[in-house]
Amino acid sequence: MSSLLILDDDPDVALAARLALRKLGAVAVRNDPRELWAALDEVAPDVLLLDMNFTPGATDGAAGLALLREVVARPRAPAVIVMTAYAEVELAVQALKAGAVDFITKPWANERLVACVQAALARRAPAPAMGELLGESTAMQGLRAQIAQVGASQASVLILGENGVGKELVARALHRASPRSQGPLLAVDMGSLPEALVESELFGHKRGSFTDARESRPGRFVAAAGGTLFLDEIGNLPLASQAKLLAALERREVTPLGSDRPVAVDVRVLAATNVAEAELFDARRFRPDLLYRLNTVVLRVPPLRERGAGDIALLLRHYLAQFAQRPVEITPDALVRLTAYRWPGNVRELRQACERATLLARGPVLTWEDFGLIAPAEAAPAGVTLDLDQREREAVQAALAQADGNISQAAKLLGVSRAALYRRLEKHGL
Numbered sequence: 189m190s191s192l193l194i195l196d197d198d199p200d201v202a203l204a205a206r207l208a209l210r211k212l213g214a215v216a217v218r219n220d221p222r223e224l225w226a227a228l229d230e231v232a233p234d235v236l237l238l239d240m241n242f243t244p245g246a247t248d249g250a251a252g253l254a255l256l257r258e259v260v261a262r263p264r265a266p267a268v269i270v271m272t273a274y275a276e277v278e279l280a281v282q283a284l285k286a287g288a289v290d291f292i293t294k295p296w297a298n299e300r301l302v303a304c305v306q307a308a309l310a311r312r313a314p315a316p317a318m319g320e321l322l323g324e325s326t327a328m329q330g331l332r333a334q335i336a337q338v339g340a341s342q343a344s345v346l347i348l349g350e351n352g353v354g355k356e357l358v359a360r361a362l363h364r365a366s367p368r369s370q371g372p373l374l375a376v377d378m379g380s381l382p383e384a385l386v387e388s389e390l391f392g393h394k395r396g397s398f399t400d401a402r403e404s405r406p407g408r409f410v411a412a413a414g415g416t417l418f419l420d421e422i423g424n425l426p427l428a429s430q431a432k433l434l435a436a437l438e439r440r441e442v443t444p445l446g447s448d449r450p451v452a453v454d455v456r457v458l459a460a461t462n463v464a465e466a467e468l469f470d471a472r473r474f475r476p477d478l479l480y481r482l483n484t485v486v487l488r489v490p491p492l493r494e495r496g497a498g499d500i501a502l503l504l505r506h507y508l509a510q511f512a513q514r515p516v517e518i519t520p521d522a523l524v525r526l527t528a529y530r531w532p533g534n535v536r537e538l539r540q541a542c543e544r545a546t547l548l549a550r551g552p553v554l555t556w557e558d559f560g561l562i563a564p565a566e567a568a569p570a571g572v573t574l575d576l577d578q579r580e581r582e583a584v585q586a587a588l589a590q591a592d593g594n595i596s597q598a599a600k601l602l603g604v605s606r607a608a609l610y611r612r613l614e615k616h617g618l
């Protein structure tokens with residue numbers, strides 16, 4: 189079910205919007221902008237309807253714009269529709285520039301409001317199939333096949349991989365491929381949750397169960413009913429909470445903090461971590477019994493550098509075109525260096541480098557420098573060899589490795605002809 193949040197200091201306006209929108213999903217209302225941040229965490233709305241003025245008499249919308257900018261900068265930000273008065277066209281334009289997806293003028297016709305929110309929800313719906321998980325390497329094809337196979341089941345899946353390899357994308361693809369795809373997919377980032385809040389976040393709490401618990405609140409297990417719960421950075425879960433999570437998974441019920449009444453839960457759990465497997469299987473850090481609950485199936489998402497030059501080039505094309513909104517060319521030298529780069533931050537790093545390059549490009553064709561990356565050789569300590577022969581040998585070896593031994597492709601990566609590559613192979617005894 190979709191989740192909507194309305195922030196308007198006029199309770200009548202907020203109520204009217206809530207009544208008009210309740211057929212689209214769960215609608216929460218807040219009247220005070222100071223409540224917005226907590227409400228975003230609690231409600232995790234798909235769409236936020238945001239008023240622009242919160243002080244009596246104010247019409248410039250400055251308060252609303254400031255909130256809007258902060259909201260859209262957040263990870264997993266909702267689509268924001270701003271509410272303005274008739275005369276405030278200029279403000280609406282500013283809001284769209286600042287990241288709102290649409291605006292609605294007050295007083296509104298209910299049909300218009302419903303259509304506007306429906307369109308925002310449709311745009312947020314994940315793309316069909318697994319189009320987002322790009323890559324044609326054998327590794328990525330294998331991963332997509334596994335997702336299709338495992339997605340349809342109810343099995344718990346543990347997704348392993350370095351930072352930025354696409355673990356969350358895999359979780360989303362698994363959810364879409366599952367019979368629960370019409371239900372919610374809720375992601376909880378264990379890495380960013382303070383330890384004290386982990387249990388209330390997962391299992392909920394009763395009003396008054398701790399100092400800040402002014403309202404009772406359902407936890408993520410309950411909120412994800414009928415859908416999928418994605419526990420990201422599970423390796424960071426404190427041992428005490430691990431015991432409680434295990435109990436919840438075994439009994440299929442959770443007990444909110446401050447309550448003695450367990451609540452039955454119906455969720456499929458997916459978990460992910462970037463912790464190396466050896467560490468994860470260290471019982472001092474992670475309970476083996478919980479691990480066995482979570483890892484019915486293990487999916488390993490390979491680091492970008494192991495997917496080969498083809499996948500790197502494909503992702504570069506994709507993200508450059510997306511950021512520049514047109515196809516973008518890069519110099520052959522840049523392509524060689526980008527495909528040979530180690531990408532320690534994986535696809536996320538590549539995406540950011542593409543964004544930077546489109547913003548800072550000094551000419552129509554992008555160069556290696558435009559991407560703002562530090563090549564290992566540049567970062568290496570002094571004393572590293574500058575011997576041209578040896579560097580040439582290393583470059584040839586790297587190109588061959590990346591091209592899986594394919595001479596034509598390796599020659600292309602090096603920017604030389606096949607004959608020239610053969611000559612170098614001979615010269616270096618490779």
Ligand SMILES: Nc1ncnc2c1ncn2[C@@H]1O[C@H](COP(=O)(O)OP(=O)(O)OP(=O)(O)O)[C@@H](O)[C@H]1O
Pocket residue numbers: 320321322323349350351352353354355356357358420462535536539
């Ligand atoms: N195969 C892919 N095709 C297209 N985009 C991808 C691919 N893999 C990852 N991305 C993009 O890279 C970024 C990082 O992906 P994601 O957040 O899923 O990684 P992660 O492994 O969950 O990272 P972390 O460990 O830091 O949580 C996102 O913008 C995602 O859309």
